Amino acid sequence: MTALVDGILPVLATLVRFLVVIGVLIFVHELGHFLFAKRAKVRVERFSLGFGPPLWRRQRGETEYRLSAIPLGGYVKMYGENPEEEVREPTRSFLHQSVWTRIPIVAAGPLFNFFFAIVLIAVVYVVGIPIPTAVQIGQIMDGSPAAQANLRPNDLVLAFEEQAVTSIDALKAHIMASEGRTVRLRVKRDEQELVVSVTPTQDTASQEWRIGVELRPAAFVVQRTNPLFALGQGVAWTWRITRLSFVGLGKLITGNLPASEGLAGPIGIAVEMGRQADYGWRSVVFFTAAISVSLAILNLLPIPVLDGGHLLFFAIEIINGAPLSLRKREIAQQVGLLILASLMIFAFYNDVMRLFFPS
Numbered sequence: 001m002t003a004l005v006d007g008i009l010p011v012l013a014t015l016v017r018f019l020v021v022i023g024v025l026i027f028v029h030e031l032g033h034f035l036f037a038k039r040a041k042v043r044v045e046r047f048s049l050g051f052g053p054p055l056w057r058r059q060r061g062e063t064e065y066r067l068s069a070i071p072l073g074g075y076v077k078m079y080g081e082n083p084e085e086e087v088r089e090p091t092r093s094f095l096h097q098s099v100w101t102r103i104p105i106v107a108a109g110p111l112f113n114f115f116f117a118i119v120l121i122a123v124v125y126v127v128g129i130p131i132p133t134a135v136q137i138g139q140i141m142d143g144s145p146a147a148q149a150n151l152r153p154n155d156l157v158l159a160f161e162e163q164a165v166t167s168i169d170a171l172k173a174h175i176m177a178s179e180g181r182t183v184r185l186r187v188k189r190d191e192q193e194l195v196v197s198v199t200p201t202q203d204t205a206s207q208e209w210r211i212g213v214e215l216r217p218a219a220f221v222v223q224r225t226n227p228l229f230a231l232g233q234g235v236a237w238t239w240r241i242t243r244l245s246f247v248g249l250g251k252l253i254t255g256n257l258p259a260s261e262g263l264a265g266p267i268g269i270a271v272e273m274g275r276q277a278d279y280g281w282r283s284v285v286f287f288t289a290a291i292s293v294s295l296a297i298l299n300l301l302p303i304p305v306l307d308g309g310h311l312l313f314f315a316i317e318i319i320n321g322a323p324l325s326l327r328k329r330e331i332a333q334q335v336g337l338l339i340l341a342s343l344m345i346f347a348f349y350n351d352v353m354r355l356f357f358p359s
Contacts, residue, residue, distance in 0.1 A: 013274075014270055015270065017284070021284075025291060026049055029112060030049070031112060032112030034047055036108040037076065037078055037094070042080075042097060045062070047065050047076055048077070049067050049071070050070050050071045051072075051074070052070040078093075099317050102310075110297075116289075117293050118234035121234035122230040124230075125233045132166065133166050134218040136215070136217070137151055140213050144201075151198065156188040158193065161183055179209060184196070198211050245297050263346060265344065265350065265351045268347070268351040271351075309332070313332075
């Protein structure tokens with residue numbers, strides 16, 4: 001019985017953590033739509049976290065707030081959003097607003113996810129980032145240069161060619177710069193200091209010079225930054241993740257990255273979140289920020305029913321001088337739903353295969 005409980009508790013903790021994080025990200029996204037709709041004086045009839053039947057609801061002013069049964073999404077229902085809806089107050093109707101008013105309302109959701117990622121990273125930098133002050137050898141690959149040089153797990157790397165080593169990145173940079181020449185590492189093993197000669201080899205896939213070890217930090221110092229610099233770090237980090245996400249998306253489209261590796265669904269996200277939790281709260285925050293960026297990019301894809309699809313319709317409306325016909329929009333939305341459902345099913349399939357049938 002104790003073993004069963006011990007097995008279930010981590011799963012429950014991961015599930016709760018996942019639902020809280022996804023709930024927060026959905027709230028931030030929908031809050032963007034909500035606030036910009038309010039700013040444009042568009043009536044918001046419903047603000048829902050989740051889809052399906054409501055578990056909780058409360059009417060405050062002209063808006064009903066809901067917590068619904070299916071937690072993987074949310075929506076803001078605006079007055080006059082449905083073209084077939086009878087509109088008695090055009091000034092409060094979403095579709096009766098100019099296209100230049102509707103664009104910020106729709107774009108605000110993804111933008112809020114980008115801003116939220118920036119804020120999360122900035123907060124971590126203000127609180128403090130652990131900076132490694134010592135590097136330790138972890139796992140060693142069989143037959144690697146490190147194994148041949150008699151390096152051992154838990155060896156503490158003190159210096160590289162008499163240059164003090166204080167970070168993993170610095171040691172990797174030194175190894176890369178060696179370009180295959182034999183180098184000397186000064187290590188501490190138990191209480192004894194040793195000098196070990198090792199000859200890096202070049203990885204055929206990445207063309208990087210390596211010695212075949214896992215490097216891990218052995219000691220840290222927490223480095224705190226002022227809020228302004230931290231905000232800059234948040235912007236830089238978010239931009240980097242956004243750029244890498246688009247590069248990955250491009251590789252998926254061209255087939256250079258298999259879809260089985262590039263797409264993850266709720267199960268995969270939850271499993272990875274549990275893994276990140278093992279490394280501490282900062283890792284969870286960084287992962288949450290990355291998911292926030294991914295949510296923003298996903299919603300900006302020009303797929304009808306997503307925010308990007310609506311923005312595409314608005315662009316067509318600006319070019320043509322009139323919105324698409326209702327029939328064309330309905331067809332496009334049906335195609336968009338089919339595409340989105342296919343992606344979700346495939347992502348779920350990937351999750352199941354990775355979890356239960358790992359290669």
